[in-house]
Amino acid sequence: MEEEIKENQEAAPESTETVVETPAPEAAAATEATEPGPTATAPTSVEKERGSRAEKVGIVTSDKMTRTVVVRVDRLVKHPVYKRYVRRRTKFMAHNEIDGVTLGDTVRIVETRPLSARKRWRVVEVLRKASR
Numbered sequence: 001m002e003e004e005i006k007e008n009q010e011a012a013p014e015s016t017e018t019v020v021e022t023p024a025p026e027a028a029a030a031t032e033a034t035e036p037g038p039t040a041t042a043p044t045s046v047e048k049e050r051g052s053r054a055e056k057v058g059i060v061t062s063d064k065m066t067r068t069v070v071v072r073v074d075r076l077v078k079h080p081v082y083k084r085y086v087r088r089r090t091k092f093m094a095h096n097e098i099d100g101v102t103l104g105d106t107v108r109i110v111e112t113r114p115l116s117a118r119k120r121w122r123v124v125e126v127l128r129k130a131s132r
Helices: 002-011 025-034 046-050
Strands: 055-065 068-078 085-095 106-111 119-128
Touching: 055 085, 055 119, 068 106, 068 119, 085 106
Parallel strands: 085 119
Antiparallel strands: 055 068, 055 106, 068 085, 106 119
């Protein structure tokens, strides 16, 4: 066994040079094509960049704050024991940049980053104005 090791050492001359392998031009072109760069077409929609955000439709129950409305969202939930549908209501505070959103309007809200201690939703559009 020692003889084989000595033979291998003698056959391969020791070299102090370091060899740096560069990728072939074909491999470099393949990596450039797969990596997104400035030449790749970026998604034009904000939704595609961030992913899908939760949307809810509800009724404005309060508009007394500045640039904030309270939206009541109703949903039906199946009761775990009785198997009947029960109405559940949830109130969300939503940031409102749209002028003319008043009490009783039906609006669509979208999830967003935290804007204050209780505000994590934003009014996107008014679906139906209140009849007054």
